[in-house]
């Protein structure tokens with residue numbers, strides 16, 4: 141079940157759409173400060189305005205990352221601790237972005253990223269703006285069956301089902317049935333009240 145803690149954040153942050161696909165949320169209202177300005181002007185080019193990431197440029201979802209972790213990674217990128225290896229093409233791309241950031245800018249943008257929403261919420265209680273329902277409070281057998289349907293394209297393949305389409309797209313992330321059961325067991329162990 142411990143694994144679910146690693147996989148679940150991955151699932152809920154991977155809610156970004158692909159290029160040209162309708163997105164439930166495009167711009168996210170920010171803190172109005174330096175963090176949001178920097179994010180919207182620079183980071184969103186690759187990581188998207190909702191922090192959902194853009195696979196085409198190799199930029200991962202970062203919306204659900206904790207500020208302390210974002211800070212550490214940005215500092216590492218800036219100082220050549222990460223992304224300096226000659227064969228780390230993506231790391232170099234990111235390091236280039238962090239090169240001129242001050243400690244204050246890093247803190248500000250990390251705090252801003254923490255305000256970005258994740259699809260089903262880090263607590264699994266859902267997010268209406270993104271059209272993502274609560275997963276907590278549902279029966280484990282039902283979650284497993286629905287996930288299977290999304291994975292097989294039995295649910296969510298109708299062109300009018302724009303939310304279902306997003307689940308179909310993300311469903312292959314959990315290709316291993318044991319991992320899927322771990323995630324579901326974790327969700328089933330949570331209380332709907334949070």
Ligand code: HEC
Pocket residue numbers: 178179182183184185186187197198199200202205209210213214223230231233234237249
């Ligand atoms: C030119 C595209 C591009 C821009 C602009 C960009 N990034 Fe990145 N970012 C990437 C790529 C590619 C990676 C993956 C690097 C790797 O594979 O190691 C990455 C990785 C990261 C990571 C590490 C995620 C993790 O889980 O370890 C963080 C944090 C991050 N970026 C934050 C930012 C912030 C904040 C900004 C704005 C200041 C920004 N990025 C701007 C392309 C970009």
